[in-house]
Amino acid sequence: MILRIQEPRTPKPADDEPIGGLVPVVVSPQASTVRTFLVSRGSSSIADSTFRWLMLLCALSIFAIVALIATELVTHSQITLAKFGWKFFLGSAWDPVNANFGALPFVYGTLVSSILALILAVPLAIGVAVFLTEMCPRALRGFLSFMTELLAAIPSVVYGLWAIFVLVPLLREHVDPLLIRLLGWTGLFAPPDFGIGMFAAGVILAIMILPIISSLTREVMTAVPHSQREAVLALGATRWEMIRMGVLRNARIGIVGSIILGLGRALGETMAVAMVIGSSPTISKSLLAPAATMASVIANEFAEASDDTYRSALIEIALALFLVTIVVNMFARLLVWAVTRGTPARVA
Amino acid sequence: MASGLAVLATILVIAPLVAIFIDLVYKGASSLNLNFFTKLPAPVGENGGGMANAIVGSAVLLTLASAIGVPIGIAAGIYLSEYGRGTKLSNVVRFTADVLNGVPSIVMGIAVYALIVVPEKSFSAFAGGVVLGIMMVPTVARTTEEMLLMVPHSIREAALGLGVPAWRSVLSITLRTAMPGVITGCMLAFARVAGETAPLLFTALGNDFWSTSLRQPIEALPLQIYVYALGAYDEWHRLAWAGSLVLIALIVVSVSLVRYVTTRGVLKGAA
Amino acid sequence: MILAAALAACAVPCLAQHLNAAGATFPYPIYSKWFSEYAQQHPGVEINYQSIGSGGGITQIMKGTVDFAASDMPLTDGMLAQSPVKLIHIPTVLGAVVPIYNVPGVGADLRFAPDVLADIYLGKISNWDDARIAKDNPGVKLPNQEIYVVHRADGSGTTFIFTDYLSKVSPDWKSTVGANSAVAWPKGIGGKGNENVAGLVRQMPGAIGYVELIYALQNHIPYGYVRNAAGTWLKASIEGVTDAAATVKSMPADFRVSITNAPGKDAYPISSFTYLLIPTHPTDATKEKVIKDFLNWMLNQGEGQVSALDYAPLPGSVADKVRAAVARLP
Numbered sequence: 006m007i008l009r010i011q012e013p014r015t016p017k018p019a020d021d022e023p024i025g026g027l028v029p030v031v032v033s034p035q036a037s038t039v040r041t042f043l044v045s046r047g048s049s050s051i052a053d054s055t056f057r058w059l060m061l062l063c064a065l066s067i068f069a070i071v072a073l074i075a076t077e078l079v080t081h082s083q084i085t086l087a088k089f090g091w092k093f094f095l096g097s098a099w100d101p102v103n104a105n106f107g108a109l110p111f112v113y114g115t116l117v118s119s120i121l122a123l124i125l126a127v128p129l130a131i132g133v134a135v136f137l138t139e140m141c142p143r144a145l146r147g148f149l150s151f152m153t154e155l156l157a158a159i160p161s162v163v164y165g166l167w168a169i170f171v172l173v174p175l176l177r178e179h180v181d182p183l184l185i186r187l188l189g190w191t192g193l194f195a196p197p198d199f200g201i202g203m204f205a206a207g208v209i210l211a212i213m214i215l216p217i218i219s220s221l222t223r224e225v226m227t228a229v230p231h232s233q234r235e236a237v238l239a240l241g242a243t244r245w246e247m248i249r250m251g252v253l254r255n256a257r258i259g260i261v262g263s264i265i266l267g268l269g270r271a272l273g274e275t276m277a278v279a280m281v282i283g284s285s286p287t288i289s290k291s292l293l294a295p296a297a298t299m300a301s302v303i304a305n306e307f308a309e310a311s312d313d314t315y316r317s318a319l320i321e322i323a324l325a326l327f328l329v330t331i332v333v334n335m336f337a338r339l340l341v342w343a344v345t346r347g348t349p350a351r352v353a
Numbered sequence: 354m355a356s357g358l359a360v361l362a363t364i365l366v367i368a369p370l371v372a373i374f375i376d377l378v379y380k381g382a383s384s385l386n387l388n389f390f391t392k393l394p395a396p397v398g399e400n401g402g403g404m405a406n407a408i409v410g411s412a413v414l415l416t417l418a419s420a421i422g423v424p425i426g427i428a429a430g431i432y433l434s435e436y437g438r439g440t441k442l443s444n445v446v447r448f449t450a451d452v453l454n455g456v457p458s459i460v461m462g463i464a465v466y467a468l469i470v471v472p473e474k475s476f477s478a479f480a481g482g483v484v485l486g487i488m489m490v491p492t493v494a495r496t497t498e499e500m501l502l503m504v505p506h507s508i509r510e511a512a513l514g515l516g517v518p519a520w521r522s523v524l525s526i527t528l529r530t531a532m533p534g535v536i537t538g539c540m541l542a543f544a545r546v547a548g549e550t551a552p553l554l555f556t557a558l559g560n561d562f563w564s565t566s567l568r569q570p571i572e573a574l575p576l577q578i579y580v581y582a583l584g585a586y587d588e589w590h591r592l593a594w595a596g597s598l599v600l601i602a603l604i605v606v607s608v609s610l611v612r613y614v615t616t617r618g619v620l621k622g623a624a
Numbered sequence: 625m626i627l628a629a630a631l632a633a634c635a636v637p638c639l640a641q642h643l644n645a646a647g648a649t650f651p652y653p654i655y656s657k658w659f660s661e662y663a664q665q666h667p668g669v670e671i672n673y674q675s676i677g678s679g680g681g682i683t684q685i686m687k688g689t690v691d692f693a694a695s696d697m698p699l700t701d702g703m704l705a706q707s708p709v710k711l712i713h714i715p716t717v718l719g720a721v722v723p724i725y726n727v728p729g730v731g732a733d734l735r736f737a738p739d740v741l742a743d744i745y746l747g748k749i750s751n752w753d754d755a756r757i758a759k760d761n762p763g764v765k766l767p768n769q770e771i772y773v774v775h776r777a778d779g780s781g782t783t784f785i786f787t788d789y790l791s792k793v794s795p796d797w798k799s800t801v802g803a804n805s806a807v808a809w810p811k812g813i814g815g816k817g818n819e820n821v822a823g824l825v826r827q828m829p830g831a832i833g834y835v836e837l838i839y840a841l842q843n844h845i846p847y848g849y850v851r852n853a854a855g856t857w858l859k860a861s862i863e864g865v866t867d868a869a870a871t872v873k874s875m876p877a878d879f880r881v882s883i884t885n886a887p888g889k890d891a892y893p894i895s896s897f898t899y900l901l902i903p904t905h906p907t908d909a910t911k912e913k914v915i916k917d918f919l920n921w922m923l924n925q926g927e928g929q930v931s932a933l934d935y936a937p938l939p940g941s942v943a944d945k946v947r948a949a950v951a952r953l954p
């Protein structure tokens with residue numbers, strides 16, 4: 006690709022020098038000299054259209070990538086697609102010996118761990134966004150938003166490492182016993198408690214999606230016009246009422262969009278989850294029990310899968326994950342775009 | 354009361370970050386020595402090994418990924434901002450890029466395994482580089498587009514008015530003006546794929562020895578951290594922490610650079 | 625700078641022979657030691673071994689993505705017939721699977737009869753104070769505590785060895801669950817890898833699990849006695865494992881044999897060979913030469929190092945047969 010971009014240049018190797026000095030020339034009376042030089046080089050319409058097509062080709066390569074991923078996943082999951090059909094996602098047997106596969110436990114694990122992460126992360130993320138846009142001293146704002154950006158840049162595997170050696174012991178020794186005592190009656194926090202499990206996965210996911218939700222929420226909140234805030238304040242509202250009615254209400258579609266974007270990330274998050282969820286293809290009521298997600302089962306079992314049906318089942322899970330994240334992301338993007346009206350939404 | 358909650362939320366969010374950094378430095382720094390950067394991993398039960406091959410492997414993978422992702426991404430960004438602005442096609446491309454950004458990396462890994470590893474009959478650095486390169490494309494394309502859009506129209510018009518061919522004007526005038534921002538976008542994408550583990554599991558595979566060959570399996574820092582973190586040996590755990598510290602240092606440096614460039618007023622509004 | 629130096633250091637060996645291998649995790653510590661030492665003694669020859677699991681090794685060798693593979697379980701006749709690459713099995717070391725447990729107030733000497741172990745994993749015995757456990761453990765005060773069964777979540781050779789053993793000692797197990805690298809467990813929770821199973825058992829009072837001996841030793845987890853076919857109560861040990869290999873009734877020419885429940889008086893019953901899977905018709909003659917040379921080195925020098933890492937070396941009689949098989953390689 007690199008070579009082909011440069012292709013139109015190669016017949017005219019000497020053209021770097023004069024053009025390089027062109028920017029100052031714009032204000033200089035010598036422009037006509039440059040003009041003569043350029044005209045003397047003849048028409049550049051071939052080079053222009055070649056360049057244009059090249060750029061278009063690269064833009065279209067993004068479609069090609071998506072199409073390629075989809076085709077590869079579909080062709081390599083034919084065995085289970087044909088064998089189980091839609092029932093694949095309703096069955097809860099995961100029995101490699103008898104080549105009987107159902108993905109329900111993983112769909113369940115993915116949903117529950119992601120929802121758990123949202124429940125933990127959303128209030129915090131909105132709190133941070135409110136703090137940063139509405140009340141934070143300017144000096145601190147830069148530092149804090151830098152910190153949240155950093156949080157978004159930490160690799161999944163490092164979160165996983167930290168979770169195994171720091172978070173999980175903390176949960177096991179201090180947090181989980183408390184939850185069992187306080188919320189044990191709900192059945193959601195029941196022993197045995199291994200430390201690792203659905204809850205640990207939810208907590209680490211929450212930490213990971215926080216920066217995404219908070220930075221996008223901040224963006225849509227900043228996009229709310231100042232006149233809105235002033236109007237609400239003029240009606241005698243307190244600052245909190247102003248934030249609630251003037252800002253949050255106006256930004257709510259965008260905030261929902263950013264939450265769904267966070268959900269999209271949580272659904273597909275792999276390494277950190279695989280390292281702490283406990284890898285058990287079962288559906289348990291207790292959040293302290295080990296579970297598995299669609300992404301974690303692929304990471305854990307794909308290398309081990311020694312027969313074609315087994316591998317096909319895992320690739321079909323990847324296909325499903327692909328489709329689900331595409332739908333979730335499309336939906337979220339549409340919502341965010343609706344609010345920021347086309348101003349590019351940056352993903353942390 | 355309400356503002357108290359917001360402050361509390363902020364503290365709760367910053368706390369894990371601070372905790373992670375303290376743990377990384379506390380547990381990782383003590384194992385960072387010359388051996389770590391120059392030696393191969395030692396066999397189990399022997400001390401003094403390093404992760405030099407993983408560092409070199411990551412460098413190879415990231416170079417290849419950048420060689421694929423950066424030109425394609427920049428070109429796609431140029432198309433979106435300079436040629437396709439406002440067209441239906443460019444809206445769809447832009448949307449697809451954003452959606453592709455959200456596709457889980459493990460899914461990309463599986464697709465590239467089926468696409469390259471199976472027909473080539475070999476795990477390879479090439480496959481690993483390709484998958485990381487593909488992951489860079491949407492991020493680079495979108496930031497390039499944003500940065501180019503910020504270049505004032507007058508500059509483009511001045512160039513065209515002088516009779517500079519359009520392609521030359523795009524490359525030497527518009528792109529050059531936006532260069533700091535474009536580089537920023539590339540570094541963001543770079544930082545993101547530098548820590549990716551899941552797509553390398555079934556492509557680059559890992560390698561206990563030196564390798565810079567594109568046709569051979571290759572080690573990468575995040576892969577090595579994953580294996581060592583799950584292992585049963587204290588020595589491995591120490592190396593995993595040290596490796597994470599190095600990886601994070603690399604990423605913090607890139608993000609800080611990005612931050613510096615975008616807030617220095619080189620390009621207002623990019624932050 | 626460091627990168628440049630590292631790249632420069634790499635320049636010379638990069639010209640040399642590279643082999644890739646992948647497979648079982650259980651022998652990874654000894655393999656990584658062997659390949660590292662072999663590389664030191666043979667500059668320029670590098671064998672890269674990635675422990676992706678036995679099943680993964682089998683898949684990759686059949687797909688031709690690695691030069692040879694490693695597996696804790698022998699390939700079945702069906703798999704061998706299916707494989708596009710002709711393979712032979714070369715046993716390398718022996719390992720043992722041990723029942724580990726965490727029972728409050730009970731020390732390291734619990735005894736498990738074969739049928740009891742099977743019934744615990746089948747869910748028929750669900751409390752530690754069950755009479756059938758107590759019968760074999762006179763004098764031990766067993767608590768009234770539910771048994772939490774822990775097994776492997778990923779496919780693994782360890783699971784194959786364990787379920788192969790249970791299938792031999794329990795007709796019930798054989799008919800309802802069977803033996804494989806991954807099975808549909810009647811009950812319990814899954815851990816990823818030996819490490820994770822060991823970790824879960826250690827954290828959970830009332831738990832029972834199974835791991836390779838080396839992990840129990842390194843993690844200092846109590847593991848129990850098991851009664852062998854001859855009726856002796858044995859704790860897993862290097863000697864017991866080697867005895868199981870030596871007393872196996874008939875060693876077939878291709879070494880594909882299960883040595884679980886071996887008849888020897890001192891044979892530890894949940895033992896197994898671990899194998900390298902070597903292609904007999906290699907695509908690359910120089911690579912085959914390296915493999916052959918390595919196998920000879922392993923038999924002559926490598927075997928001497930295994931005890932230090934708690935693996936059992938091949939008994940002499942088996943090593944001689946393996947040497948002959950290696951000599952027959954092209």
